[in-house]
Amino acid sequence: MLLTAYTRFCSRQSTVPLAFARRKSPSVQLPSIRHFQTTKTMGEAKTVRWGMLATGGIVRTMTRDLLIDPTTRGVTDIKHVITAAASSSSKKSAESFVADCVAPTQGASPVCKAYGSYEELVKDPDVDIIYIGTPHSHHYQNCMLALTNGKPVLCEKAITVNAAQAKALVEEARKRKLFFMEAAWTRYFPLSIAVRQKIQAGEIGEVLRVTADLSTGEAPEIYDADHRNVNKDLAGGALLDLGVYALLWVFQTAYHTLPKDKRKPPRVVGAAMTPEPRTGADESTTMLLEFPVSTPSGTRQTHAIATTAMRVHFDPGRESEAASPTVRVQGDKGEIQVFGPIYRPTRFRLLPYPASEERPIQTFTFDFPGGTHGMSWEGDEAARCWLAGKLESETTPWEEMVVMMETVDEVRRQTGLTFPENIETTKFPLDLHKRDPNKKQAYINRN
Numbered sequence: 162m163l164l165t166a167y168t169r170f171c172s173r174q175s176t177v178p179l180a181f182a183r184r185k186s187p188s189v190q191l192p193s194i195r196h197f198q199t200t201k202t203m204g205e206a207k208t209v210r211w212g213m214l215a216t217g218g219i220v221r222t223m224t225r226d227l228l229i230d231p232t233t234r235g236v237t238d239i240k241h242v243i244t245a246a247a248s249s250s251s252k253k254s255a256e257s258f259v260a261d262c263v264a265p266t267q268g269a270s271p272v273c274k275a276y277g278s279y280e281e282l283v284k285d286p287d288v289d290i291i292y293i294g295t296p297h298s299h300h301y302q303n304c305m306l307a308l309t310n311g312k313p314v315l316c317e318k319a320i321t322v323n324a325a326q327a328k329a330l331v332e333e334a335r336k337r338k339l340f341f342m343e344a345a346w347t348r349y350f351p352l353s354i355a356v357r358q359k360i361q362a363g364e365i366g367e368v369l370r371v372t373a374d375l376s377t378g379e380a381p382e383i384y385d386a387d388h389r390n391v392n393k394d395l396a397g398g399a400l401l402d403l404g405v406y407a408l409l410w411v412f413q414t415a416y417h418t419l420p421k422d423k424r425k426p427p428r429v430v431g432a433a434m435t436p437e438p439r440t441g442a443d444e445s446t447t448m449l450l451e452f453p454v455s456t457p458s459g460t461r462q463t464h465a466i467a468t469t470a471m472r473v474h475f476d477p478g479r480e481s482e483a484a485s486p487t488v489r490v491q492g493d494k495g496e497i498q499v500f501g502p503i504y505r506p507t508r509f510r511l512l513p514y515p516a517s518e519e520r521p522i523q524t525f526t527f528d529f530p531g532g533t534h535g536m537s538w539e540g541d542e543a544a545r546c547w548l549a550g551k552l553e554s555e556t557t558p559w560e561e562m563v564v565m566m567e568t569v570d571e572v573r574r575q576t577g578l579t580f581p582e583n584i585e586t587t588k589f590p591l592d593l594h595k596r597d598p599n600k601k602q603a604y605i606n607r608n
C-alpha cells in the first residue's frame with residue numbers, strides 16, 4: 162500500500178487504516194490525486210524520450226528511477242525512455258553508462274545513443290527533454306546550451322549559483338516557449354503533497370514558524386579538496402548542496418501554501434557561516450528568515466530557521482525512539498513534524514493543539530513504490546508538463562525558484578560567501594573547468 166496512516170491518541174498507540182483515518186477527518190484530502198492516480202487513462206500511455214546530460218552519481222539514480230515501470234506507482238498516462246546520454250569526459254564513458262544503466266532495463270529498443278559531448282546531445286532530434294546532472298557551477302552553462310538548442314530542461318538543484326543566472330534561464334525558456342524546471346524532487350513526493358494539503362486545509366492553523374535542517378554529520382575532510390561538495394570552482398559547500406533543501410521545506414510550507422497573490426519574498430534577518438578550512442566553501446550555514454503575511458487584521462510574520470552543516474547530524478537519534486524531527490511547521494492550531502533526511506523523508510506527524518479524541522495525533526508513513534529512489538515523481542511531472550505544453554511546473558514555479566535564489570544571494574552577501582567569477586557570470590557560452598577523466602570519481606577519503 163502506498164500510504165498507511167497510524168492514529169495515535171495520548172500514549173495509547175493504535176494502528177488505524179487510512180480509510181478510517183479519513184473518515185475521522187473528512188475535511189482532509191489525502192494524498193494528491195495527481196500523483197496517486199490509479200485511474201485509467203483514456204488512451205495509450207504517452208512516451209517521453211529523455212536525454213541524460215552527464216553520467217555521474219545522480220544521473221545514474223535518475224536513469225534507474227525513470228526506467229521503473231510507472232504503473233508500480235499508479236501512473237498510467239506516461240512512460241519514460243532514455244534515447245541518448247552524453248559525457249563531457251569521453252564517448253567511452255557515455256557508452257559505459259548506457260551499457261551499465263540503460264540497456265539492462267530498456268533493452269535494445271529504443272536505442273540509447275552515446276555521445277562524447279553535451280553539444281551533440283542537445284542537437285539530437287530523438288530527444289524530447291534533457292535532464293542535467295552536473296555540479297552546480299555548470300548548471301547555468303548546461304541549461305543555456307540545451308535551451309538555446311530548443312530543448313526543454315529538467316536541471317538538478319541548486320538550479321544555479323545565483324539569482325541572476327536563474328532569471329536569465331527563465332527568460333530564455335519563456336522567450337523560446339520551452340519547459341524548464343529545477344529538479345526539486347522532494348516537492349513531488351506524496352509526503353510533501355500531503356503536508357502541503359494539510360496546511361492548506363487549515364489543520365495546523367496559520368503557519369507561524371518553520372524550522373528545517375539538513376546536516377550530514379560528515380566532516381568535510383572526508384572529501385578531497387576538489388570534490389564537488391567542498392570545491393568552490395564547482396560551487397561546492399553546504400549552502401548550495403544541502404541548505405537548499407532546508408529552504409525548499411521552508412518555502413513549500415510557509416510560502417507555497419499561500420494563495421499566489423499572498424506570497425511575499427522573505428527578509429533575511431540574519432545569516433551565519435563557517436568556512437571549510439581548506440577551500441573556504443561553507444561547511445555550515447544558518448539562516449533566519451521572516452515572511453510577511455497579509456491577514457484581514459494587517460501584516461504578520463512567519464519566522465523560519467533554515468540550517469545546514471557537515472559536522473553535526475540532522476538526527477543523532479537515527480530514527481530510533483530518540484529521533485528528532487528534521488522539519489517542524491508550527492501553526493496556531495497544531496504542528497507538523499517531518500522525520501528522516503529532508504531530501505527523502507519517510508514519515509510525518511500531525512500534532513493538533515491540543516490533541517483530543519476528535520483531533521488525535523496522527524503519523525503518516527510513506528513508501529517508495531516499485532523501488533523508486535523518489536526521483537520518478539519529478540520525472541513524471543516534467544514529462545506531463547512537457548506533453549501538456551506547459552513551460553513551468555506549478556509545484557516549482559519559476560517565480561518561487563528565483564525568490565529562493567535571491568534568498569541564497571542575500572545569505573551569501575551577509576556571510577561573505579563568494580565563488581569564482583566564471584561560475585557567477587551570466588555570460589554564455591563559456592568553457593568551464595572540466596572533470597579530469599583520469600581521476601577516480603569516488604574522491605571520498607574516510608581515513
Ligand SMILES: NC(=O)C1=CN([C@@H]2O[C@H](COP(=O)(O)OP(=O)(O)OC[C@H]3O[C@@H](n4cnc5c(N)ncnc54)[C@H](OP(=O)(O)O)[C@@H]3O)[C@@H](O)[C@H]2O)C=CC1
Pocket residue numbers: 214215216217218219220247248249250251254294295296297299317318319346389395402504593594595596597
Ligand atoms: N536530487 C538528489 O538527490 C541529488 C542531487 N544531486 C545534484 O546533482 C548534481 C551532480 O551531483 P553528483 O551526481 O553527485 O556529482 P558527480 O560528481 O557524481 O557527477 C557529476 C557529473 O557531472 C559531469 N561534469 C561535468 N563537468 C564536471 C566537472 N568539472 N567536475 C565534475 N563533474 C563534471 C561529469 O559527467 P561527465 O564526465 O559524464 O560529463 C560528472 O560525472 C549536483 O547539482 C547535485 O547537487 C546530487 C546528489 C543527490
Ligand SMILES: O=C1OC[C@@H](O)[C@H](O)[C@H]1O
Pocket residue numbers: 402403504
Ligand atoms: O541532493 C543531495 O541530496 C543528498 C546529499 O547527500 C547530496 O550531497 C546532495 O547533493
